[in-house]
Amino acid sequence: MEESASRSDKKKVVAVVGGGLVGALNACYFAKRGFDVQVFETREDIRKAKIVKGRSINLALSHRGRSALKHVGMEDKIVSKGIPMHARMIHSLSGKQSPIPYGKKGQYILSVDRANLNKELLTEAETYPNTTLNFGRKLQDWNAETGLMTFIRSDGSEEEIQADLIVGCDGAFSAIRKQFLRRSRFNFSQTYIPHGYMELTMPPINGEFAMKPNYLHIWPRNTFMMIALPNLDKTFTCTLFMPFEEFEKITTGDEVIEFFQKYFPDTIPLIGVDALKRDYFRLPGQAMVSVKCTPYHIGDKCVLMGDAAHAVVPFYGQGMNAGFEDCIVFEEIMEQFNEDFSAVLPEYTRVRVPDDHAIADLAMYNYIEMRAHVNSRWFLFRKHVDNFLHAIMPKTIIPLYTMVTFSRIRYHEAVKRWHWQDKVINRGLLFSATGAVLGASYLLAKNPPDITKLTVPVEKLWSRLMALRTP
Ligand code: FAD
Ligand code: EGU
16 A cells, blocks of 8 residues: 555556657657656667668658657657658659659658668667666566566577566567467467568669659569669668569679569669679568557556557558657557556557558558559559549549548548448549430430441450450
8 A cells, every 4th residue: 555655656668569660759759758768679779779770771651650750759860861752753664754743742751861860869769767678688578467578688698577557668579568368358360371472682873862852663563563762871772572582592793683673673773783793692682570469468467569560561651650659649548548558558559550560451452552562654654543543532532542642530530431442433433434325325316326337346346345344
């Protein structure tokens, strides 16, 4: 009793496990509320350590991520170091480049450096006197009954720590999540896709960007795809996506060039033959995983956020954005329920799970769609149809990527709206087609044509129709 009395006048301890993008941002959110925040991160301080080339070098930051940064006063700082991408640039096999704007002027996404973003967020978290960053602490295990955590320090020694709330932000292979897996009625699924990714650098040419900088460059080739985002040092980071079995087929430098000659010929002189041969073998293809689970909490003790709760495949550019939005949603519920963890945690699961599952599904759907039949012509066609429909019915038809990328419409609402729009479009097409048939019949009835003259054109028409059929 005494203990709980003395607790209530002291601020509660929140342990944030994982000092990656979401963990570092979350530390700011909890610190701003006045909690005693302890961050535990396996790696050494990335602001001091030598460059560790880990996962993707740059990321596309969009509205949801920006909104979350804004709440802790970090938006301007991050945006000023980002490179605006106002459009995609579609590269066809012949080397033709076609831009497709993301929206109206002022609607753009940003290419941001992952390492810089992480560093800035850690530094911001540290400006709160009630926050401590603990590096070189790898969570080993924790007890869901007591909330006691065991960490392994870099020197191999153990450290035990107790907190009032544990926030698991330790990424797609979350150690915090392991305790969830042992519990009844915890749903979990994890899917590796057959594709891997590899990052290649395109250096500047004569001190300038090798391609137009303010675009997200895309080479859509069905099974093979490449994406390039600009960096502040005037390089581009190209990310090559291809099935692991294809990675394995290429074993020599000459085969790399042969492969690029076939699918991405315009990039060879820009990356450079020698650099390409060298960088391709520097690291093997990296795996991509999709993780879904529910619930996100255990009692009033622990909650999962970011990739630990929902790793998504990168085919919507939303993984970090969704993780950052998790922080806003949690914050809003903390406000609503007066920081009462026993009410906040279940509500967070109730509200957030449908949206995170929706973006995980969308990203997977887009992966399958791109792989199945998206070449540069199809990509251009689809985006132009989207933009056209939006232009003629701006209130009724909003492209899905617009809702996902440039709004905070809940992900599951965006999906619902997308299905509804599809129905409207199909009805519209059916309506127009019916109208055309009726109109034509009326005209034919009024002016009956000479049948003898008609037979030949009808046959021709039929053969043309048959030629249109896809094999
Ligand atoms: P992480 O960034 O994985 O951070 C987890 C942290 O926890 C790490 O620092 C790790 O060291 C630490 N940790 C792990 N285990 C422990 C432990 N046991 N104890 C203590 N600490 C631990 N998202 C976008 O929004 N836009 C994009 O354009 C985009 N592009 C992507 C491209 C690729 C190729 C990939 C793979 C992903 C991309 N993403 C993108 C997704 C984005 O990278 C992730 O969603 C984001 O990094 C998730 O952040 P996080 O903090 O939850 O996890
Ligand atoms: C993949 C890897 C174009 C960064 C999805 C678009 C991505 C990013 C798209 C990566 C695509 C694909 C969208 C954005 C973005 C497009 C989007 C994908 C950033 C539907 C660093 N995707 N990505 N969609 O619309 O909404 O331009 O590694 F090729 S940003 Cl796969 Cl908006």
